[in-house]
Amino acid sequence: xxxxxxxxxxxxxxxxxxxxxxxxxxxxxxxxxxxxxxxxxxxxxxxxxxxxxxxxxxxxxxxxxxxxxxxxxxxxxxxxxxxxxxxxxxxxxxxxxxxxxxxxxxxxxxxxxxxxxxxxxxxxxx
Numbered sequence: 001x002x003x004x005x006x007x008x009x010x011x012x013x014x015x016x017x018x019x020x021x022x023x024x025x026x027x028x029x030x031x032x033x034x035x036x037x038x039x040x041x042x043x044x045x046x047x048x049x050x051x052x053x054x055x056x057x058x059x060x061x062x063x064x065x066x067x068x069x070x071x072x073x074x075x076x077x078x079x080x081x082x083x084x085x086x087x088x089x090x091x092x093x094x095x096x097x098x099x100x101x102x103x104x105x106x107x108x109x110x111x112x113x114x115x116x117x118x119x120x121x122x123x124x125x126x
Contacts, residue, residue, distance in 0.1 A: 001027040001086050005059040012097050013054045038092055048094055055097035062087040
């Protein structure tokens, strides 16, 4: 689910629905239904003029409630089965999506790391 949530973050809603339609993962169907419902809510409840003029600002997943069961094996042994559930949160914003940020190079990451090390302070020093 997390993979799909990060995949569609920052996309326009039409592009995200197209990506999810051709994805074979189990969560793709669930997220697609949620996006369609959110799109309809935006048009009816929040007075969005065009339903395709939305983009996905936030797309997050979270842990849900676990259901544990006992699975019995031979010779008096057992295992624990877990039914995992998760939460999905989405935020749609009206307008065109912002342009994607270019990925940082290794040199830029190293410069930021060195700057972070130089900005450290000693707490409770003399």
